[in-house]
Amino acid sequence: MKSGCDRQDWPIGVGRRVLAEVDSTNAEAARIAPDLTGPEWILALTQTAARGRRGRPWTNPPGNFAATLVMRPTESPDQVALRSFVGSLAVFDAVVAATGRADGVALKWPNDVLLNGGKLAGILLESAGSSAGLSYFAIGVGVNLAQAPSPDQVEPQALRPVSLLSETGASVTPEAFLDLLAPAYARYEDQFRTYGFAPIRRAWLDRAAKLGQAITARTARESIKGTFETVDASGNLVLTTAKSRHAIPAAEVFF
Numbered sequence: 001m002k003s004g005c006d007r008q009d010w011p012i013g014v015g016r017r018v019l020a021e022v023d024s025t026n027a028e029a030a031r032i033a034p035d036l037t038g039p040e041w042i043l044a045l046t047q048t049a050a051r052g053r054r055g056r057p058w059t060n061p062p063g064n065f066a067a068t069l070v071m072r073p074t075e076s077p078d079q080v081a082l083r084s085f086v087g088s089l090a091v092f093d094a095v096v097a098a099t100g101r102a103d104g105v106a107l108k109w110p111n112d113v114l115l116n117g118g119k120l121a122g123i124l125l126e127s128a129g130s131s132a133g134l135s136y137f138a139i140g141v142g143v144n145l146a147q148a149p150s151p152d153q154v155e156p157q158a159l160r161p162v163s164l165l166s167e168t169g170a171s172v173t174p175e176a177f178l179d180l181l182a183p184a185y186a187r188y189e190d191q192f193r194t195y196g197f198a199p200i201r202r203a204w205l206d207r208a209a210k211l212g213q214a215i216t217a218r219t220a221r222e223s224i225k226g227t228f229e230t231v232d233a234s235g236n237l238v239l240t241t242a243k244s245r246h247a248i249p250a251a252e253v254f255f
């Protein structure tokens with residue numbers, strides 16, 4: 001296992017602030033965005049109103065990781081949306097660096113990180129602005145380092161929440177995890193800016209859970225059960241059924 005802080009690996013030009021308590025690091029990102037001079041990681045040891053995807057609350061017990069990277073984008077909102085893949089790859093690498101092993105770690109579309117089949121981490125991508133240009137975007141990352149919420153705190157069909165500590169025995173502080181995550185994110189961000197989505201997509205698919213297997217995607221309109229074929233060049237989930245092929249931009253996925 002890599003031992004915690006390798007601060008010499010911290011990416012150049014990226015800020016870091018650590019808060020004892022905040023409502024939500026994503027909310028804090030929105031507040032500081034107008035004054036940003038460069039990308040900034042905001043780490044909170046406690047969140048009092050953490051939010052998850054689809055307007056759900058996010059349970060954030062002590063010792064778990066809660067941080068947001070906030071940046072000013074230079075590209076279109078479509079490109080910004082692909083950062084959820086960049087973020088989940090970085091979380092994957094940070095988990096592997098923290099534990100020294102990749103087996104059992106997988107990615108679930110669009111951006112959950114799984115460990116031994118349970119949900120270890122989630123990402124909430126938020127932004128403000130218009131299709132003409134975003135003023136900022138924020139990648140909020142929650143990782144159950146020390147404690148998993150109890151299954152009754154998540155949706156009935158959701159994957160069981162797991163923690164890094166209970167699944168691997170690795171005890172990692174939020175600060176040490178950030179020191180692994182920030183350089184991992186910076187490496188994938190560089191790759192994305194230099195080569196576009198193609199290598200990110202390939203790396204993501206290499207780590208995907210249930211690729212080629214039956215899954216269910218629940219969109220706002222319908223529930224589709226099919227084979228998880230791939231993720232396309234726009235980040236859509238591609239499902240094939242006996243009758244057709246669906247490219248799905250937004251859905252809840254169930255295994």
Ligand SMILES: O=C(O)CCCC[C@@H]1SC[C@@H]2NC(=O)N[C@@H]21
Pocket residue numbers: 023024025026027047049050051052053054056058065066067068112121122123124140141142143
């Ligand atoms: O629903 C999900 O899977 C996404 C959860 C994202 C939680 C993180 S914790 C840090 C950041 N601040 C928030 O309020 N939410 C995200």
